[in-house]
Amino acid sequence: MSPTLDGKLVVAISSRALFDLESENAVFETGDDGAYRALQLERLDDPPPTGVAYPLVQKLLRLNSAATQPVEVVIASRNDPVSGLRIFRAAKHYGLSIERGIFTRGRSPHRYLAPLNASLFLSANPQDVRAALLAGYPAAQVYPASAADAARNPDEIRIAFDGDAVLFSDQAERVFKGESLARFVEHEVIRINEPLPAGPFKPFLAALHGLQSRARENTVQIRTALVTARSAPAHERAIRTLLHWGIEVDEACFLGGLPKGPFLKAFEPDFFFDDQAGHCEGAVSAGPTGQVLYGIANETDA
Known part of the structure; x- marks a missing residue:
């Protein structure tokens, strides 16, 4: 073959x-x-x-x-x-x-x-x-300056994702940046049962989810986390979107704009993906970090 x-x-x-x-x-x-x-x-x-x-x-x-x-x-x-x-x-x-x-x-x-x-x-x-x-x-x-420790959590692969413009499209983020937080929340509540369009990292999360279901007996397990600036009630559309896709994450942090770095330090990721430079810079001390150069936050840098 x-x-x-x-x-x-x-x-x-x-x-x-x-x-x-x-x-x-x-x-x-x-x-x-x-x-x-x-x-x-x-x-x-x-x-x-x-x-x-x-x-x-x-x-x-x-x-x-x-x-x-x-x-x-x-x-x-x-x-x-x-x-x-x-x-x-x-x-x-x-x-x-x-x-x-x-x-x-x-x-x-x-x-x-x-x-x-x-x-x-x-x-x-x-x-x-x-x-x-x-x-x-x-x-x-x-980000080459990211903290990286291959000996940390040797029996788990821990990967964390931002939501908007990473797992999901930047549809909702455009409302937030172009209008206001209040308008963003209203936009998401009205569309609570409408799945968000897929972002660039949906296929990778789906592939990891497939590996998780096949790797239960492996000595190394996969653990995923959604770490997002969203908060209630805008959190619900994100969770419903994942349910619609048939994909699970193991942990979710809805931070309402709090800095992500301390929460990522608690999660100890082997990699974290975010679209915004500021969030990536705040995450490098927690672990390996990569910026997804996609969406409205990166248009001015194109």
Whole structure:
């Protein structure tokens, strides 16, 4: 039987999201391709430190066994193929079972997400993230300064999501930003039984939910959380939307505008996804964080 990625949760990840390559990237950004490649070859047998997405990748790969491999991690990098040698060696050094990689020598790798059937794309490059989101794939720009602890909660994969403009579309958020909080609440109460349109990360949450139902006997369990600025009575439309989709989350925090950081510290996520830079900056001390460059909050940055 030919190899296939059908039915798998496929995580496409840049080398800078998986490993700490910030010093090397400083050389890459100078535009001196030769110097960058020479540096990577010089450090070929020197594994870089682990990066912000390492704990998530490490735990997701632990869902695989000799009998089943529901998760595939693929390097999708702007590195050149020669520099990719170091990335594969680093993955082997850290015991990560990563066999596939796409190396595009300075060009965006997002066009390969379709043949990969990617469930998630993580990158430190905002242009690549925007391109992936426009193509319809869940994608986030990682914050390299995020706290990351692969030893924390070793038997659980904890992933937290914002609601509007992440799991859901930015339909309601546009009302809030364009009018007022009172008008937002009124808008949501009137439409309480009308499911919110899907946001960019609905497919990823659905894929995780599918893995949860298949992974009850695994040593590593998945735990999800909705962490949103919504509060009662606007919370109900969010919950009803998840029910309509047939997707459950394990925890939900309806914060009514309170800072998310302290609540995320209590949850201890392996990754948190939010569309707003301010929320992401407040979350980095709690754990790995990625900004979803989608919706009204990101239009002025386009």
